[in-house]
Each structure stands twice: as C-alpha cells, then as structure tokens.
Amino acid sequence: MQRRPERAGRPKNRPNHPHRQTKLGPVIKNGPTPPQAASQAPAYAFPDAWTPWVDETIPQFVKSRYSPKENWKDKPFDKPDVRFFLKGVQELSELFTQERPRDLPAYFRHPKFRSAYLLYFMPLQAAKFILLFQQHAKAVEAALKYAKKTGVLRIADLGAGPGTASFALLLILMKSWKEAPSTIPDIELLWVDTNPQALEDGRLLFDKFCETNPELKGRVKLRTEVAPWWKAPKLLDGDASLILLGNVLNEASDPTSHLRKDVRKARRDLGPDMEFETETHEPPTATIPPEWKDLLKVAKGGGILVVDPAARGSSQRLSRIRDLLLPELKPENPRETLIWGPCLHLGACPLAQGRDWCHFSVPMKVPGKWFREFSIGLGSERHWVKFSYLWIAAREYPAPAADRILRRVISDPLDNSKQDILICEPGTPRKFRSARNRDLRRGDVIRLPSKS
Numbered sequence: 001m002q003r004r005p006e007r008a009g010r011p012k013n014r015p016n017h018p019h020r021q022t023k024l025g026p027v028i029k030n031g032p033t034p035p036q037a038a039s040q041a042p043a044y045a046f047p048d049a050w051t052p053w054v055d056e057t058i059p060q061f062v063k064s065r066y067s068p069k070e071n072w073k074d075k076p077f078d079k080p081d082v083r084f085f086l087k088g089v090q091e092l093s094e095l096f097t098q099e100r101p102r103d104l105p106a107y108f109r110h111p112k113f114r115s116a117y118l119l120y121f122m123p124l125q126a127a128k129f130i131l132l133f134q135q136h137a138k139a140v141e142a143a144l145k146y147a148k149k150t151g152v153l154r155i156a157d158l159g160a161g162p163g164t165a166s167f168a169l170l171l172i173l174m175k176s177w178k179e180a181p182s183t184i185p186d187i188e189l190l191w192v193d194t195n196p197q198a199l200e201d202g203r204l205l206f207d208k209f210c211e212t213n214p215e216l217k218g219r220v221k222l223r224t225e226v227a228p229w230w231k232a233p234k235l236l237d238g239d240a241s242l243i244l245l246g247n248v249l250n251e252a253s254d255p256t257s258h259l260r261k262d263v264r265k266a267r268r269d270l271g272p273d274m275e276f277e278t279e280t281h282e283p284p285t286a287t288i289p290p291e292w293k294d295l296l297k298v299a300k301g302g303g304i305l306v307v308d309p310a311a312r313g314s315s316q317r318l319s320r321i322r323d324l325l326l327p328e329l330k331p332e333n334p335r336e337t338l339i340w341g342p343c344l345h346l347g348a349c350p351l352a353q354g355r356d357w358c359h360f361s362v363p364m365k366v367p368g369k370w371f372r373e374f375s376i377g378l379g380s381e382r383h384w385v386k387f388s389y390l391w392i393a394a395r396e397y398p399a400p401a402a403d404r405i406l407r408r409v410i411s412d413p414l415d416n417s418k419q420d421i422l423i424c425e426p427g428t429p430r431k432f433r434s435a436r437n438r439d440l441r442r443g444d445v446i447r448l449p450s451k452s
C-alpha cells in the first residue's frame with residue numbers, strides 16, 4: 001500500500017540504526033557537511049517545550065473538546081482516553097495508507113478524525129518539521145534576518161490543518177525567546193486551509209498554548225483563512241518570512257499532471273540514458289504553474305518548505321514541481337543555490353519518475369507518553385520518521401552551493417556486498433561503488449573520489 005510507511009512500527013527486515021543521528025545532511029561519509037546542512041552534532045533535539053505540549057496541552061485540549069461525556073472533560077487525560085481515541089487513530093491511519101491520497105474523504109469534517117489527528121498525527125508531523133528546522137538552521141536564520149528587517153516574522157502555513165508546522169516552529173523559537181526575547185521579532189501567523197473545523201481546532205489549541213507560555217502573549221498573532229493554499233499570496237498582509245506546506249500537496253490538486261506526459265515522452269525520445277539535454281541537464285520545458293510563480297514572489301527570508309509523505313506518488317509529484325520551478329531557481333552567483341535541501345544540484349531530478357523516489361527515513365524516537373501509547377496501539381512503538389521534502393530558498397537569501405564533488409546517496413545498498421548504491425546526478429541516478437564497510441544509506445552525503 002502506498003502510504004504504509006507512515007504507520008507505526010519498524011519496517012520489516014530493516015534494522016534501526018541507533019548510532020546514526022539522522023540520514024540527512026549531518027551523516028556525512030568521507031566529507032564535510034554541505035554548506036546548507038545544519039551543524040554536525042547533535043543532529044536534532046526536541047525543544048524543552050515539546051513534552052508539555054504533546055503530553056499535556058494537546059491531550060487535555062482534545063479531551064475537553066471531544067469527550068462524549070460532560071463530566072469527563074475536566075479530568076486529566078489518562079489510559080482509558082487512549083482506548084477511547086485509539087479507534088479514530090487506527091481508522092485514520094488506514095485512510096492515510098490508501099492508494100490514492102487525493103481521493104481521501106474530507107476526514108477533518110469528522111470529530112473522530114480531528115481528535116485522532118491532534119493526538120497522534122500532529123506530533124508525528126511536527127517532529128519532521130522540528131528535524132528539518134534544525135537540519136536547515138541557516139534557512140530559519142534567513143527567515144529571522146528578513147523578519148528583523150521588516151519588524152515581523154510573517155509565517156504562512158498552507159494546508160495548515162490545526163497548525164502543525166507553525167507549532168513546530170514556535171516550539172523551536174521558544175528557547176531563544178526565553179533566553180533572549182529581543183532576538184525574536186513579533187510573529188504573524190497566517191493559516192490557510194480548505195477545512196474550517198481543523199483551523200478552529202488549531203486556533204483554540206493555539207490559545208491554550210499561549211496560556212501555558214505567557215511570554216508569547218501579545219507577541220504572536222494568528223489569522224486563519226478558509227481557502228485553497230494557492231490563494232495565500234492574495235491573503236498575506238505582506239511578503240512572508242517563511243512559507244510552510246505540510247502534507248498538503250499530496251492531497252491537493254496536482255498542477256504537474258501535464259508534465260508527467262512530457263517527461264515520459266522526453267525520456268522515451270532520449271533512450272536508455274534518460275538524460276535531459278546533456279549540456280544543461282534541464283527538464284523538458286513546461287510552463288511554471290502560476291500559483292507557484294505567485295508563491296515564489298511573496299516567499300522572502302527562509303523561502304518555502306514543503307514536506308510530504310515518503311510515498312512514491314507524493315514524492316515524485318514534489319520532484320516534478322521542483323523540476324517545473326527550476327527556471328525560477330537559477331542563482332545569480334554560481335557559488336549559491338536556491339534550494340536549501342535535499343538537492344545538491346540544480347539539474348533535473350533523477351527520481352521524478354520510475355521505480356525509485358526521493359525520500360528520507362530518519363531514526364527518531366518522538367518523545368511523548370501518549371504518543372507512544374497510540375503508536376503501540378497501531379502496532380508497535382515508532383522508531384523512525386519518513387518523509388519527502390523540498391526547501392526552496394528566497395532569491396534575496398540564497399543558500400551556499402554544495403561543493404561540486406559532494407553527492408547525495410539516493411538508495412539503500414543495492415546488493416548484499418553493501419558497496420553499490422545510487423547517487424543523485426542531474427537527470428539520471430548513477431550507480432556508485434563505495435569502499436567496503438562504508439555502510440552507506442539513503443540520504444547520506446559522500447565526497448566523490450577525485451578520479452570519478
């Protein structure tokens with residue numbers, strides 16, 4: 001099933017690697033961290049404010065809003081509540097593993113699924129943002145730099161649901177806020193979603209969050225808008241310091257479906273090498289969807305971060321969007337790039353089609369006692385997070401280009417010798433034979449030997 005990896009439990013026949021901090025940037029084999037990756041150690045840490053949010057604020061909010069009995073509502077969240085809400089978590093997990101995510105019913109219309117999302121899926125998705133904000137700390141810095149210039153950190157969270165991505169950012173910023181309040185400007189959040197009930201849940205949860213973190217009071221403003229994500233440029237009060245799209249593109253309509261045909265045809269014409277124009281490594285020309293053009297125009301500071309499920313369909317759709325946007329992502333200076341990650345080049349994505357796709361699997365224990373209970377209720381304790389992502393840099397705040405000899409590993413070992421892996425090259429993946437015992441995995445970044 002397409003989205004099965006998003007369920008709890010460990011993948012079959014796939015050992016966990018507790019010694020690895022992450023499969024993204026910082027696990028560099030035989031080479032330096034690419035400039036756009038975050039610091040080496042620790043690769044990520046959950047902020048102090050995480051546990052009270054996940055163990056108290058969310059469950060208490062859900063219980064008071066969604067318990068069927070009035071006299072339960074004020075009691076602390078406890079094991080019987082896990083049993084009560086688990087059914088919704090299980091059913092929603094089943095829905096999310098469907099073959100065609102865009103045929104999903106409007107699950108957020110049902111209280112059972114909204115409560116399930118808040119209790120289990122929201123911490124799970126937020127954990128991915130927590131990881132990426134730290135992996136790409138320089139992109140977050142760019143958002144803050146731009147905010148200092150304008151006096152406000154304006155965040156657009158598109159397909160926000162209950163505000164997952166924004167909460168993750170607030171949790172990350174809380175530390176600096178407590179230690180040096182003047183380093184964080186006032187924040188304006190704009191949440192755009194087609195589902196009003198999910199937005200309302202998020203708004204009420206946000207009020208609770210501000211009550212438990214009084215330093216935020218009066219310094220963070222939230223506006224919600226019921227609208228499709230692509231209307232955001234018209235809804236914003238000014239340019240955004242950062243735009244976040246969490247698990248929405250895979251559900252929303254696909255502006256790239258026409259490109260799929262173009263890419264298939266181009267690849268047929270080009271034959272088995274499957275390289276796009278060999279000089280430029282550019283994908284076939286196709287028009288940039290106007291909704292993306294408009295979004296790029298208002299994305300300043302930290303640019304646009306898109307996180308989608310790790311499944312092939314959603315990942316390849318994201319790769320195609322990336323390829324469509326490439327003409328807009330040419331940096332002025334060759335030592336810069338307009339992609340913070342995961343791409344180390346600005347050629348066509350080699351995984352936009354075909355058997356493989358660009359995704360990451362990061363060993364991670366998401367802290368939270370109720371989260372753990374729900375994940376056990378789904379099968380077994382969760383030990384990793386999986387996702388695909390693309391972080392586009394703003395033109396005025398480009399990322400440093402990666403060293404030309406660095407390559408990202410885009411497969412797990414291809415055979416038992418564990419030496420052969422695929423590395424990311426413009427247009428087509430390249431098979432690479434590594435030294436013995438290197439144990440390279442998807443997401444690692446390697447330095448090519450000088451003769452290759």
Ligand SMILES: C[S@@+](CC[C@H](N)C(=O)[O-])C[C@H]1O[C@@H](n2cnc3c(N)ncnc32)[C@H](O)[C@@H]1O
Nearest residue numbers: 125159160161164193194195228229246248252
């Ligand atoms: C899986 S939820 C993700 C919520 C949140 N971003 C997160 O990461 O937890 C997907 C959200 O996208 C919203 N959505 C679906 N299609 C949309 C569209 N075209 N425009 C805006 N929101 C949309 C749904 O209502 C839902 O709230």
